[in-house]
Amino acid sequence: MSAPIIDVRNIEKYFYTPEELKALNRVSCTVDPGEVVVIIGPSGSGKSTFLRCLNRLEYADAGEIIIDGINILDPKCNINAIRAEVGMVFQSFNLFPHKTVLENLTMAQMTVRGRSKKEAEDKAMVLLKKVGIADKFAAKPDQISGGQQQRVAIARSLAMNPKIMLFDEPTSALDPEMVGEVLDVMKTLAREGMTMVVVTHEMGFAREVADRVLFMDKGEILEQGPPSHFFTNPVHERTKEFLSQIL
Amino acid sequence: MSSYTGLDGPKSKHYYRIWGATFLFGLCLAMGLLYYATIQVEYTWRWNRVPQYFFYENTVEIRTNIEGEISNIQKTSGQATVTIQGNGEEESHIVPVQNLLLGQGDYVYPGDTLGTYKHWKIGILIEGLLLTLEVSCLAIIFGILIGLFTGLARIADNPILRWSAIVYIEIIRGSPLLVQIFLWYFVVGTVINTMLAQYGLSQVPPLWFGVMALAIFTGAYTAEIVRAGIQSVHRGQMEAARSLGMNYAQAMRKVILPQALRRILPPLAGQFISLVKDSSLLGVISIRELTKATREVVTSSLQPFEIWIVCAILYLLLTFTLSMFVQYLERKAI
Secondary structure, three states: OOOOOEEEEEEEEEEOOOOOEEEEEEEEEEEOOOOEEEEEOOOOOOHHHHHHHOOOOOOOOEEEEEEOOEEOOOOOOOHHHHHHHEEEEOOOOOOOOOOOHHHHHHHHHHHOOOOOHHHHHHHHHHHHHHOOOHHHOOOOHHHOOHHHHHHHHHHHHHOOOOOEEEEEOOOOOOOHHHHHHHHHHHHHHHHOOOEEEEEOOOHHHHHHHOOEEEEEEOOEEEEEEOHHHHHHOOOOHHHHHHHHHHO | OOOOOOOOOOOOHHHHHHHHHHHHHHHHHHHHHHHHHHHHOOOOOOHHHOHHHOEEEEEEEEEOOOOEEEEEEEEEOOEEEEEEEEOOEEEEEEEEHHHEOOOOOOEEOOOOEEEEEEEEEEOHHHHHHHHHHHHHHHHHHHHHHHHHHHHHHHOOOOHHHHHHHHHHHHHHHOOOHHHHHHHHHHHHHHHHHHHHHHOOOOOOOHHHHHHHHHHHHHHHHHHHHHHHHHHHOOHHHHHHHHHOOOOHHHHHHHHHHHHHHHHHHHHHHHHHHHHHHHHHHHHHHOOOOHHHHHHHHHHHHOOHHHHHHHHHHHHHHHHHHHHHHHHHHHHHHO
16 A cells, blocks of 8 residues: 555644643544544544545644645645545535535636636536536525435535545535435445545445545544454444444 | 414404504604694794705806907897907807897997807706715715725734724724714824925825725725624635635635635615715815705805705715615625
């Protein structure tokens, strides 16, 4: 395997409101190109914070985060260029409500990638077809269902041709019947070799798609391993306890 | 309809009729009482004398400039071209035929009246209204620009931008508009115009100090409205835009501001309606806007009741139009 595309070394993150909280405590981890890593853990374990540090939506207070060879904690790095290479999908979709589905997909392509309108729209339509909602291209986000919105959000990130995709609990805000359609899109992506880091509570997805599962608790990675091993033979007591509660 | 439909049971058919009729009755009663009161103080209403302050027919006398004899009068379809010759000079005037006072062969001296004609002119109230409109429009445009910039500066990370915005907003909001107008005119105006005079340049008219006073005043309030609008847009919108690689300015321009402006249209409308009304203070620095024009008319006509009521209605016309325009924008934006 080539060099890791994500290399995180001993990062720490503090929150000061309302009181000092160590959200991440010397977390280290690497992700290889094409790998699918699923992060699970109880709420407040720091898994979302960790994910948000990877594209600097949260600025880690210590350590190093090297994305594709560039240390993003270096103040001199061009973070916008790196973010364009790292797609992110949010729990609450965060589509732009004043724009149509198509415009949601073309806006960043045109402003950041400098593509022409024609080029951006062609790319957008290909991706909308891929996620199965090409017929909704003219709709506003509030006119389509949650599952459709999340698929648009995934397509919006993919339109930038990212090297890495981050998923922050992408199915947690969805009605149960819509979870499947979003997971299907993510499975297709994984099969196509996209590097993915996924924070989720969907154990079925983790078991089926993940190359590696990380278990986080209290700002630390307690245990990691392939899903076959992780779900059947967890080593750590806390992992066993967590798994027994959710499975 | 109520904002809480369904929380109380449906109203009876007569409910709306009875209370609607009561409202109309109350309205008529108030107007009747006002009329009765004016009769008690023996005020004579003369509404027929109001229109002349909107439009009036002005009579202009056509006078000669030279001495000589009227050599020729050529009449064509109601107009007469009168030619005067004398001492080797010649001049001609156009006079309406029915108002012609002199005939061919008459000898005239400079300043004699050949005839008169009438034309319509706009009255002082319309002049005042137009000036109020002009001042308000200019102040609204500058107010939006100042407010937008200051609103963005108010939430910036950079201390000089943020502190400057806070100082500006607090100072402007903390002092009366009338005092600010005096400061602009008597302090800033005097300094600027004296300096311009020293360099032999032309003076800045009071209008512009009035516009600046209003724009700076409104800008401070607009800035707070803009800030509140920006902060009301969900944090996730900025995160989504930035996570796609847009920089702060791009995300602000394309994602945050369009959503924020839509939400702040109602409070902005209120602010600009206030501005139109506040322009009535500019009379104190010799800008003859609607209120000052009204005061002048009242002084000369001695009809305060009619003229002040008309003045109020004219302001209402401006503010109501503005309010309708913003409501139209709101509907269009959704």
